[in-house]
Amino acid sequence: MRGVVTSIRLPRLSPDRVDRVRARLAxxxxxxxxxxxxxxxxxxxxxxxxQEPILPDVVVRAENAEDVAAALRVAAELxxxxxxxxxxxxxxxxxxxxxGGIVLATIGMNRIVDIDRAEHVVVVEPGxxxxxxxxxVEAEGLFYPPDANSLAWCAIGGNVGENxxxxxxxxxxxxxxxxxxxxxxxxxxEATFVGRRTKKGVTGYDVAALLxxxxxxxxxxxxxxxxxxxxxxxxxxxxATFADVHAAGRAVMAALGSGIVPRCIELLDARTLDxxxxxxxxxxxxxxxxxxxxxxxxxxxxxxxxxxVGSRFDDAGALAVLVAQDASQRDRLWxxxxxxSPATRAMARHKISEDVVVxxxxxxxxxxxxxxxSEAIGVSMLTYGHAGDGNLHVNFLWDDDDHxxxxxxxxxxxxxAVLTLGGTLSxxxxxxxxxxxxxxxxxxxxxxxxQRRLKAVFDPxxxxxxxxxxxxxxxxxxxxxxxx
Ligand code: LAC
Ligand code: ZN
Numbered sequence: 001m002r003g004v005v006t007s008i009r010l011p012r013l014s015p016d017r018v019d020r021v022r023a024r025l026a027x028x029x030x031x032x033x034x035x036x037x038x039x040x041x042x043x044x045x046x047x048x049x050x051q052e053p054i055l056p057d058v059v060v061r062a063e064n065a066e067d068v069a070a071a072l073r074v075a076a077e078l079x080x081x082x083x084x085x086x087x088x089x090x091x092x093x094x095x096x097x098x099x100g101g102i103v104l105a106t107i108g109m110n111r112i113v114d115i116d117r118a119e120h121v122v123v124v125e126p127g128x129x130x131x132x133x134x135x136x137v138e139a140e141g142l143f144y145p146p147d148a149n150s151l152a153w154c155a156i157g158g159n160v161g162e163n164x165x166x167x168x169x170x171x172x173x174x175x176x177x178x179x180x181x182x183x184x185x186x187x188x189x190e191a192t193f194v195g196r197r198t199k200k201g202v203t204g205y206d207v208a209a210l211l212x213x214x215x216x217x218x219x220x221x222x223x224x225x226x227x228x229x230x231x232x233x234x235x236x237x238x239x240a241t242f243a244d245v246h247a248a249g250r251a252v253m254a255a256l257g258s259g260i261v262p263r264c265i266e267l268l269d270a271r272t273l274d275x276x277x278x279x280x281x282x283x284x285x286x287x288x289x290x291x292x293x294x295x296x297x298x299x300x301x302x303x304x305x306x307x308x309v310g311s312r313f314d315d316a317g318a319l320a321v322l323v324a325q326d327a328s329q330r331d332r333l334w335x336x337x338x339x340x341s342p343a344t345r346a347m348a349r350h351k352i353s354e355d356v357v358v359x360x361x362x363x364x365x366x367x368x369x370x371x372x373x374s375e376a377i378g379v380s381m382l383t384y385g386h387a388g389d390g391n392l393h394v395n396f397l398w399d400d401d402d403h404x405x406x407x408x409x410x411x412x413x414x415x416x417a418v419l420t421l422g423g424t425l426s427x428x429x430x431x432x433x434x435x436x437x438x439x440x441x442x443x444x445x446x447x448x449x450x451q452r453r454l455k456a457v458f459d460p461x462x463x464x465x466x467x468x469x470x471x472x473x474x475x476x477x478x479x480x481x482x483x484x
Contacts, residue, residue: 008433008467009054010099013080018057021080021102025060028070033061044085044103048150048341050352051093051433056083056103063108065183065191065222071104072220073189075463082187083465084216086126086157089150091341091353092432094162094215098467104220106157112136113223120228121180121197126157126221143231145172145263148428149338157221163213165428167264167294167337170388174428176212183223184211187459197225210454215430216465218458232296235263236306237324239333240313241287245269245383248289249364251316252387255293256360258312260305265388266292266337267363272384275343279336287319291387292337340384341393348380348397352407354414358423360390369417370394376413377406391427415441431469439470 013021025034036058046053060071075082081101088095088107097103110127115137122137122144130151137144147166148154154164160182165174172178181195195201195208211219242248245267252265268276270288277283283290291313295306310321324330336343345351358366367383374381385393394414396407415425415438425435425442440448452470455462 008098008436008471010081010467012100013057017078017080021074021078022058024074024078025058025071025102028074029060029067033063033067035059035061044088044105045096047088047090047093047095049091049093049096049429049432049434051096054096054098055100056097057100059103059105061105061108065109065185068104068106068109068220068222069185069189069191071102072185072187072464075102076188076461079461079463081463081466084157084161084220086155086161087129087150087153088158089148089154090158090162090432091355091429092162092215092426092434094430094432094465094468095158096433098433101463106220106222107155109157109222110155115140115142115228117142119197120230122226122228124156124224124226126155126160126224128156130154130156130159137228138231141231142228144178144226144228146175146178149341151338156224156226160212160221160224161214161216162428162430165386165389165391167266167292167386169386169391169428170265171261171263171296176209178227179208179212179224180227181225182208182211182219182221184219184221186219187461187464191222195225199227213430215432215468217455217468218464220464232302233299234302235294235296235330236302237330237333238291238293238295238306238310238313238321239324240291240293240310240318240321241284242289242291242318243286245289245367246364247317248291249367249387251291251313251318252363253361254312254316255291255309256388258308260295260309262305262309262388263294263296264292264386266385267387267392268292268337268340268384269367269382271347271380271382272340272344275340275347276336279339279343281332281336284320292333344382344384344395344397347382349399350397350401350404350407352396352411354394354411354425355385355391355427355429356394356414356418356423356425357389357391357427358418358421360388362421362423363387363390363392365421366390366392366394366418366423369421370414373410373413373417377403377410379403379406379410381410386427389427390423412438433468433471436469436471 081099109125
């Protein structure tokens, strides 16, 4: 189990109540779907964030929507906390059961129910792995663009819960932009469909959009209807290198001014490039920053578009602009990019990774501020991420436990700088427990309180995924960081 930042800990159930909950769930769902052995509890305790894992008291392995509804009914009747979970790849503590209780695991609900070629719609269960969805629809000549970097194992239920995004968000947006409708179950076990299956539709509030990104605090997804488009005929992948990260930041703006919308522009700074080299991608030693850029389109125009973007990089002072020559070169580059999160974690005993966003014109200003913060606190930092969206993963890396207060100060300064630059605290990982203490700083009292009231409409007793998004005692600092 990975240990890390001390999470909020809410009061736990008494042993008697734990016994009652386990027995009642087993009666409703059958023994095989209700598990409480040490390995199962541990496997459902944490996520991919720096938040400390916390053991649940029991895990429900749902196999269908009826199981989900039954678990939510029992939770309401016995007034027990219940935390939904798909793959557990989240990066803000959203799936950590901070009050113990029930973890409701939907990863076993992994059927692709329907790929509708005529309507360009796919219907899936929440446990479908994103990469499997990509392969299935692409085999039909269709395309689902959101591409969280954990696509080899993250699941659609979590993608919906967190409104997950990835590199291709620059051109295609995040999960919410592709979500048409959801089958959901509420605390208490009632079930309904929200949204639509058609391209257009404006009846009532857009509840599907509200649930997407609600981090499992309002309802539990049992089925997802997503929009598709035809698969682009051609993709061109480019790797541009620069003498420093600031030149790369300026080149991002130059490329965005080219009239072409690349499907991604990923920035990697000098220390991140060391991690890429360590993963076997040949990068010139003189390069201190890189942009991985992809352009897609028709067979004829994609190369021309790539040429236009590449010449902007040249004008902006690129050391070299290389085009991936074949699928294996391209795959190697992306594999290295997708592994950055675990690869950078291995670079120090402690790591915090943020996913702040600034208006993209402010990326150079943010990079300057990161330099200043690193110098002021004397802690090593590295930055990579979705620069075309202004969404950067700013990482703090340190070995010495005594440096935690400095990191804390750096984190607070980073968040304040991001807000001053007109940005937001999270571009894709959500608030969870990790950013909860700063939510009010960004959104103000009225908006936070309005959302809390909304939460109470769905879940009056606060049983569903308690302690997330709004709980300001969630993280009292970086105290408790340990090697991960
Ligand atoms: C990435 C994850 C950390 O972009 O969001 O690699
Ligand atoms: Zn990312």
